[in-house]
Amino acid sequence: MISQAENVTLTQVGAGTPMGELMRRYWMPALLSWELAEPDGEPVRVKLLGEELVAFRDTDGRIGLLDEFCPHRLVSLWLGRNEDCGLRCVYHGWKFDVDGQCVDMMNEPEDSDFPSKMTTTSYPTIELGGVIWAYMGPKEHMPPPPKFEWAAVPATHRHVTKNIQECNWLQALEGGIDSAHATILHRTLRVDTPHAGLRVDSPHVQGKPPELEVDITDYGYRYAGIRSLGDEGNHVRAYHFVMPFHQIRASQRGYRGQAGPVGFLASGHMWVPMDDHNVMVWNWDLSYDEPIEEQERVDMDRGYGRGPEHMLTDFRTRVNRDNNWMINRSVQKTETFSGIDGVNAQDVAVQESMGHIVDRSRENLSRTDMAIIYARRQLLQAARSVAEGGTPPGVGDNYYMLRPSQAILPVGVDWRDALWDDLYPDGSQSRNGTK
Ligand code: FES
Ligand SMILES: [Fe+2]
Known part of the structure; x- marks a missing residue:
């Protein structure tokens, strides 16, 4: 038996909770590799530790794991176009690379520097053992890749x-x-x-x-x-x-x-x-x-x-x-x-x-x-x-x-x-x- 307070601590995993912060210190399996079978293939929704994310494999085969919702007006990037090394929102065409950097905005003038200032949440990933692992914790604490x-x-x-x-x-x-x-x-x-x-x-x-x-x-x-x-x-x-x-x-x-x-x-x-x-x-x-x-x-x-x-x-x-x-x-x-x-x-x-x-x-x-x-x-x-x-x-x-x-x-x-x-x-x- 444990106390109700301990039970809450053990079971809540959102950002900022004690267990959520503990989990964020480890590499966690996020997807099976075959779910992102090919470059520029379909994006896939991922839910991890209460966060709604979207994963995609870009033109170069790199994997992006981003906040599912476009930082412009929060449309799901799962609807997006996976093309030319980025995932592009279908609403107004904002496009993000695997690091979460905005690389294009179709609704902005060409000379705007707004895209370069815009980023979205992105998490590092690593592919090992047929699994795509994600690290959602502080960069300075990233552990070595899992070695099972x-x-x-x-x-x-x-x-x-x-x-x-x-x-x-x-x-x-x-x-x-x-x-x-x-x-x-x-x-x-x-x-x-x-x-x-x-x-x-x-x-x-x-x-x-x-x-x-x-x-x-x-x-x-x-x-x-x-x-x-x-x-x-x-x-x-x-x-x-x-x-x-x-x-x-x-x-x-x-x-x-x-x-x-x-x-x-x-x-x-x-x-x-x-x-x-x-x-x-x-x-x-x-x-x-x-x-x-x-x-x-x-x-x-x-x-x-x-x-x-x-x-x-x-x-x-x-x-x-x-x-x-x-x-x-x-x-x-x-x-x-x-x-x-x-x-x-x-x-x-x-x-x-x-x-x-x-x-x-x-x-x-x-x-x-x-x-x-x-x-x-x-x-x-x-x-x-x-x-x-x-x-x-x-x-x-x-x-x-x-x-x-x-x-x-x-x-x-x-x-x-x-x-x-x-x-x-x-x-x-x-x-x-x-x-
Ligand atoms: S909501 Fe994504 S570009 Fe507008
Ligand atoms: Fe069992």
């Missing part, structure tokens, strides 16, 4: 998608780092059900609820869900939370030492606030060795409930609040625990069902909510530190090689000892000094 492993590998080895959830960003983040729900919400009730979910006979569904262990780090924290399998040992899933909204986790298929299909050894999310009531959930998968085949991409999207048949235009899911997430009560009785089709849809349903911004002062947290408690604490601390002129954690470039891990370990073996080299294959974190 999934964003550095060839396109053949990663799979990146995004979908909108109609709830505050923190609800979605908390759903993602709450590993305890996975074996409950997502379980199937029969091994032969055609519906997607965690098989009811899988070891971690069969095991007891997990014990969570969390270690604070300089990038956020690492944490493990540990489920006792009795004499067989402990099933351990080890994750990373990277400030302010990244999760790196083992995929269901990524078992250490287990024979079977390779690939998809790491997955993760980024929960990027569009505004206080909507979040863009970014989803990535990374294969360390084999390329990810086209069919695997389709199967994976379908399994998560993000296949083409699950999506509306504009990255909204067909299953949503308006149709009660298409819950099927007879499937709920006999096939799957939730009666909602698709793992992603199940997450969306529970998180949206809380309302746009849940009142966390009314919660009753239990032991398995530990990772959530740590994330809130860290976010509040970081927001406070930025408000006081400090530097937030995780803006450096030392988290390039963070990997998740998953294993069944003998009773009594500390997961840190057993999995350390998996978690930090480049040796970027020292094992000394941790518990």
Whole structure:
């Protein structure tokens, strides 16, 4: 439980709010590269941290991310003409380059110096890993480009998608780092059900609820869900939370030492606030060795409930609040625990069902909510530190090689000892000094 005031701090992301200012200190995913496929192509609306923006790729391939509304009389530049290295407003022809500089005004005399004095808000961007990232903070604090492993590998080895959830960003983040729900919400009730979910006979569904262990780090924290399998040992899933909204986790298929299909050894999310009531959930998968085949991409999207048949235009899911997430009560009785089709849809349903911004002062947290408690604490601390002129954690470039891990370990073996080299294959974190 946190206070109502803390809840407000954590959930509001507009300019000038503590959390909004914290977020503005990081590079944030704004668009998939393919949304701006070609020079002089269609502009795209982007909503980030409560700001309405428009993105375009200019004639030279450079990306502009501008205030959506023309500074003349506030017409949407999304209607604009993307031509000759600039986006031109269709109302009176003011034209802006990718840096937000006005380069022409069709309603002004040719010798006017008004255009050179006119600028509009523009944010720097960088293209990495099939994603266009934006930096919306003070220029003097711009961090180095994000260096996540999934964003550095060839396109053949990663799979990146995004979908909108109609709830505050923190609800979605908390759903993602709450590993305890996975074996409950997502379980199937029969091994032969055609519906997607965690098989009811899988070891971690069969095991007891997990014990969570969390270690604070300089990038956020690492944490493990540990489920006792009795004499067989402990099933351990080890994750990373990277400030302010990244999760790196083992995929269901990524078992250490287990024979079977390779690939998809790491997955993760980024929960990027569009505004206080909507979040863009970014989803990535990374294969360390084999390329990810086209069919695997389709199967994976379908399994998560993000296949083409699950999506509306504009990255909204067909299953949503308006149709009660298409819950099927007879499937709920006999096939799957939730009666909602698709793992992603199940997450969306529970998180949206809380309302746009849940009142966390009314919660009753239990032991398995530990990772959530740590994330809130860290976010509040970081927001406070930025408000006081400090530097937030995780803006450096030392988290390039963070990997998740998953294993069944003998009773009594500390997961840190057993999995350390998996978690930090480049040796970027020292094992000394941790518990
Ligand atoms: S409103 Fe854009 S040029 Fe007038
Ligand atoms: Fe989930």
